[in-house]
Amino acid sequence: MDKVKIILVGESSVGKTSIITQYLYKKFSPDEIKSTTSCDKWEKEIKLENDKIIKCEIWDTAGQEKFRAVNKIFMKNTKIAILVYDTTNKETFVQLKYWYNTTNEINTNFDVIFGIVANKSDLFELRQVTINEGKDFAKNYCNNSLFFETSALDYDSINSVFYDLCECYDKREEEKKKILEKGENKEEILKIKENEEYEENRKNSMSLKSLEKKKKDVVEGEIIKVKINL
Numbered sequence: 001m002d003k004v005k006i007i008l009v010g011e012s013s014v015g016k017t018s019i020i021t022q023y024l025y026k027k028f029s030p031d032e033i034k035s036t037t038s039c040d041k042w043e044k045e046i047k048l049e050n051d052k053i054i055k056c057e058i059w060d061t062a063g064q065e066k067f068r069a070v071n072k073i074f075m076k077n078t079k080i081a082i083l084v085y086d087t088t089n090k091e092t093f094v095q096l097k098y099w100y101n102t103t104n105e106i107n108t109n110f111d112v113i114f115g116i117v118a119n120k121s122d123l124f125e126l127r128q129v130t131i132n133e134g135k136d137f138a139k140n141y142c143n144n145s146l147f148f149e150t151s152a153l154d155y156d157s158i159n160s161v162f163y164d165l166c167e168c169y170d171k172r173e174e175e176k177k178k179i180l181e182k183g184e185n186k187e188e189i190l191k192i193k194e195n196e197e198y199e200e201n202r203k204n205s206m207s208l209k210s211l212e213k214k215k216k217d218v219v220e221g222e223i224i225k226v227k228i229n230l
């Protein structure tokens with residue numbers, strides 16, 4: 001199975017890097033993390049309850065506005081997009097529409113699985129966006145996407161984001177397989193095949209390949225980290 005590309009996007013300071021750090025290293029280190037100015041990716045295997053192992057690539061992106069153009073290159077081939085906003089900053093929630101639409105535009109086969117993440121839930125006294133607003137956005141604007149409330153201080157809340165989205169991805173892939181095996185629904189089969197072909201072409205995208213040449217591999221225990229300088 002190909003590696004599943006998971007990308008975290010959202011405005012600067014919403015907590016994307018902190019979420020990844022908690023997930024991979026089980027720590028929250030506000031003093032160590034600086035605003036991201038590169039594109040980093042990590043490789044990790046996620047074991048599902050059915051014992052299936054999903055090989056993931058987790059991509060962190062830079063949220064600052066000046067990186068928007070280059071981010072678009074990294075957003076190609078996304079299988080799972082985690083859209084993060086900061087519950088204590090309404091503007092980051094408003095901007096999620098941009099991240100949702102851009103992810104869909106770049107991955108025009110509309111096959112991306114989305115997770116909407118309301119982060120910094122520990123700062124409840126500073127909250128500017130209600131849970132219902134977040135849920136409503138996930139349901140009505142993002143085509144019934146999964147919604148999560150997280151705090152980068154709380155491992156369990158972060159773990160469920162990655163686990164549930166991988167499970168959702170696995171279920172969808174199984175459904176696709178069944179459709180292909182049955183061979184009855186010609187329209188669906190054509191769509192699946194078209195998507196596969198489209199993905200194959202995108203994999204050979206020159207822009208991404210040339211940027212990946214700048215990468216530097218760092219092996220950190222079991223986790224492989226790849227840094228791509230912008």
Ligand SMILES: Nc1nc2c(ncn2[C@@H]2O[C@H](COP(=O)(O)OP(=O)(O)OP(=O)(O)O)[C@@H](O)[C@H]2O)c(=O)[nH]1
Nearest residue numbers: 012013014015016017018030035036063120151152
């Ligand atoms: N209290 C609290 N602080 C958080 C949480 N997540 C992140 N932070 C803090 O928010 C600030 C920004 O976090 P980052 O992880 O750097 O945010 P980012 O989305 O990666 O930002 P860019 O790299 O600029 O795109 C840091 O000071 C973090 O310590 C959270 O869940 N709760």
Ligand SMILES: [Mg+2]
Nearest residue numbers: 016017035036
């Ligand atoms: Mg960051």
